[in-house]
Amino acid sequence: MITTESRNILVADDSMFFRIKLSDILSEAGHRVMFAKDGREVIKEVSINSTGIDLLVLDLQMPDIDGFAVLEWLKENGYKDKFPVLVITGVYEGTEVIDRLKELGAAGLMSKAFTPEHIIYIVNNVLFSEKAAKGKHRVRVPVSIPIDFKVGEKKLSGFLLNISDNGVFLHTKEGLLRGTVVHLIFSLPGIERVFNVKGVVRWSTAEADSDAIFGGSGIMFESLPDEDHALMGEFLEREAKNLGLD
Numbered sequence: 001m002i003t004t005e006s007r008n009i010l011v012a013d014d015s016m017f018f019r020i021k022l023s024d025i026l027s028e029a030g031h032r033v034m035f036a037k038d039g040r041e042v043i044k045e046v047s048i049n050s051t052g053i054d055l056l057v058l059d060l061q062m063p064d065i066d067g068f069a070v071l072e073w074l075k076e077n078g079y080k081d082k083f084p085v086l087v088i089t090g091v092y093e094g095t096e097v098i099d100r101l102k103e104l105g106a107a108g109l110m111s112k113a114f115t116p117e118h119i120i121y122i123v124n125n126v127l128f129s130e131k132a133a134k135g136k137h138r139v140r141v142p143v144s145i146p147i148d149f150k151v152g153e154k155k156l157s158g159f160l161l162n163i164s165d166n167g168v169f170l171h172t173k174e175g176l177l178r179g180t181v182v183h184l185i186f187s188l189p190g191i192e193r194v195f196n197v198k199g200v201v202r203w204s205t206a207e208a209d210s211d212a213i214f215g216g217s218g219i220m221f222e223s224l225p226d227e228d229h230a231l232m233g234e235f236l237e238r239e240a241k242n243l244g245l246d
Contacts, residue, residue, distance in 0.1 A: 005030075007054035007127050010045060012036040012070070013088070014062045018112065022057065025116045026123065039065025043073055046082075053083045055127055058106075060089045071104035080105040084126050088112055117161040117169075118142040118243070140164040141239040147186040151176065158216065160186060165233060167199065171216040176201045182219055188235045195232070198222045 009031050011022050016037075023033045034053075036042045039062050046053065060067035067087055074080050084107035101109060107126050110119065121142055145160040147170065158172030168184070176182065180201040187194055199219040224232070 005128070006032055008032050008034065008052055009055045009057060009123070010034045010036060010042070010053050011057045012039070012042045012062070012067075013057075013059040014038055015059075018059075022119070025119055028116075029120045029123070031123075038062050039067070039070045039073075042070050046074070046079055050079055050082050055123065056083060056085045057123070058085050058087050060087055068100070068104070071101070071106060075104055084108075086110065086123065086126050115142055115144060115161075117144075121162065139236045139240045141236055141243060143239070145186055145188070147184060149185065150183040151180060161216070163188075163232075163236070165229065165236060167202070167218060167220040169216060170219050173215060176204050176217045178202065178204055180217075181222075182217075184219065188232070190238070191231055191235060193228070193231060195228055197224055197228070 009026055011019055011026070011033055012035075013019050013022070014037055019035050019037070023035070026033050034045070036045055042056070042058070043065070046056075058067045058070060065073075067089075071085065071087075074082075074085070085105065087101055087106045087109045088111070089109065090112040098109060108122060110122050114122075121140065140162055141164075142162050143160050145163075146157065147160050148155065148157050149170065149172075150156070151174075156172065156174050158170050158174070160168050161171045162169045170176075170182070170184075178201050182199050182201060184197045184199055185194065186197075199221050201217045202220045204217040205215050
């Protein structure tokens with residue numbers, strides 16, 4: 001979830017609160033963030049240094065020059081394919097709006113109501129789309145599920161923030177070192193079964209500030225019975241479809 005391949009992201013939103021919120025999320029995930037408070041500032045920044053932008057996160061509802069107008073300007077002035085544009089909105093958008101965004105070249109659409117985990121998932125998929133397309137496709141979905149886990153005889157608790165068919169991201173303030181064996185005990189929404197899975201820590205933010213948004217560890221499953229694997233696959237497929245990630 002935390003990338004070592006830092007990218008330059010321009011966040012355009014007229015809300016200072018949301019600009020700061022997005023900056024915290026994206027910076028915590030390893031990216032460099034710049035700001036624009038409206039469409040006019042976006043156009044100015046792109047005109048000055050389009051090569052210094054790897055991704056534009058663009059709010060649709062901005063005064064004066066809104067997100068649609070920015071997309072139209074990018075298209076008319078030859079910037080449509082210079083960098084991807086991820087549109088973000090605080091309201092539900094119908095199919096007509098989504099079709100128009102696609103026509104104007106937007107790479108994706110996400111809601112301001114999404115969790116930090118979901119925002120990073122979408123941002124990184126847009127930024128690293130070529131890498132994601134290589135090799136076997138693995139579905140990973142954002143969740144917020146309480147979990148009990150054990151390290152040796154020590155009983156602990158935390159939250160799962162994402163899950164795939166081969167592992168999870170475990171959000172916890174407990175510092176877990178790489179290679180630590182962890183026994184995970186959790187349930188998935190819509191499935192009447194308690195999963196008891198053995199895993200190994202593959203990476204950790206143990207050395208980071210304990211108040212970090214994404215503090216925790218990436219856990220790879222070591223043992224997962226066939227029946228559990230099938231149930232987890234059904235859950236992943238259903239959630240990916242609901243979230244538009246399939």
